[in-house]
Amino acid sequence: xxxxxxSFTPCLAYPPALVECPLLTDEELAASxxxxxxxxxxRSDLWLFxxxxxxxxxxxxxxxxxxxxxxGYHRGLYLWSRVNRGTPEQPGLVLALDRGGSCTGMAFRLAxxxxxxxxxxxxxxxxxxxxxxxxxxxxxxxxxxxVDALAFVMRxxxxxxxxxxxxxxxxxxLGCASGRYGTTLDYVSRTVDALRESGMxxxxxxxxxxxxxxxxxxx
Numbered sequence: 001x002x003x004x005x006x007s008f009t010p011c012l013a014y015p016p017a018l019v020e021c022p023l024l025t026d027e028e029l030a031a032s033x034x035x036x037x038x039x040x041x042x043r044s045d046l047w048l049f050x051x052x053x054x055x056x057x058x059x060x061x062x063x064x065x066x067x068x069x070x071x072g073y074h075r076g077l078y079l080w081s082r083v084n085r086g087t088p089e090q091p092g093l094v095l096a097l098d099r100g101g102s103c104t105g106m107a108f109r110l111a112x113x114x115x116x117x118x119x120x121x122x123x124x125x126x127x128x129x130x131x132x133x134x135x136x137x138x139x140x141x142x143x144x145x146x147v148d149a150l151a152f153v154m155r156x157x158x159x160x161x162x163x164x165x166x167x168x169x170x171x172x173x174l175g176c177a178s179g180r181y182g183t184t185l186d187y188v189s190r191t192v193d194a195l196r197e198s199g200m201x202x203x204x205x206x207x208x209x210x211x212x213x214x215x216x217x218x219x
Contacts, residue, residue, distance in 0.1 A: 014172045015090055018080060019159050021129050028130075033123045036134035036150070044112045048122075049139055049149035051075050051105035052095035053187065056194040059125065060118040064109035067142040067200055073153060074101030075202060077170065077188070079131055080160040085179045085187050092177030092184035093162070093170070095191065096132065096154035104200040107139055107149050131158040171212040185213070 024032070040046065049070060050058060058065075077093040086092025097103060110118065126132055132152035139149040154161060177184040188209055195202050 014169045016080065016162075018082070018088070018091065021082070021131075021159055023128050024130055029120075029123050029127060032127055032130075032134065033119060036136075037119070040112075042112065042116075046110045046112060046115060046119075047139065047147045047149040048108045048110055049105055049137060049151040050108060051097060051103050051151070052191055054108070055106045055198065056190055058106075058108055060108075060110065060122060062108040063111050066107050066109075066145075067104065067198060068107035068139045068147075068149065069102060069104045070097075070137045070139050070149070070151065071102045073097040073099060073103055073137070073151075075103045075105075075205065077165065077208070078154050078162050079158075080162055081177075081179060081184070082160070083128075083179055084181045085184045086173070086177040087179060090177050091173075092179055092187070093165075093173050094184070094187060096161075097151060098154045098156075104195075104202070106198065107141055107147065126152045129158075129160065131155060131160045167208075167212055170208065174209075174212050 045063070048054070048058075048062075049068060052075070074097070075095050076098055078096040078098050079094050080086070081092040081094045082088045084092070085094055127134070131154070133155045135151055135153045136148045137151050137153075139147050141147065174183075174185045174188065181187075188205070192202065192206050192209055195205070
């Protein structure tokens, strides 16, 4: 579980009082991308670690997809979504990697040749609001190989960071939040299904979904 953060005030009500979060400019996105890829020779293949929607919708061509595991981070609904799975008035929730524990997911190998346009699309998808921090994490693949995989890790200082939410708030979000790509409920359900179908079920996320589905809320 995440380490306690004394500077963080947990969300006690919904909708949360969120401050405006402007989108990064094209220049800021490019600078972030260049900094994260500074060590890359522009020829070698790259590995990408998917732990949420990237598992079932990578959105870029890959030459290999393998189950993988990273240590030091775990998956959770720690990020308010004000566009993709919610609105500013009724923000949704999406998954993020937060400190502590470990996480299984899919490791995707992206061909180095011609990768730049695909990485630009990926940065617009994942880094538009700078809620994540690009990080190269040691990843152990299901076949025993060890690679450094690019992952997008939660920035706890981001205004969209939720910390651990109580079940009643998650239940409310699952019952009402919807954005340009659909509902939070659909997002969580599809991720749970994809993880199970890939042979790496997230039992904590499954249990949260069972507890907080609107139809299963206490009467």
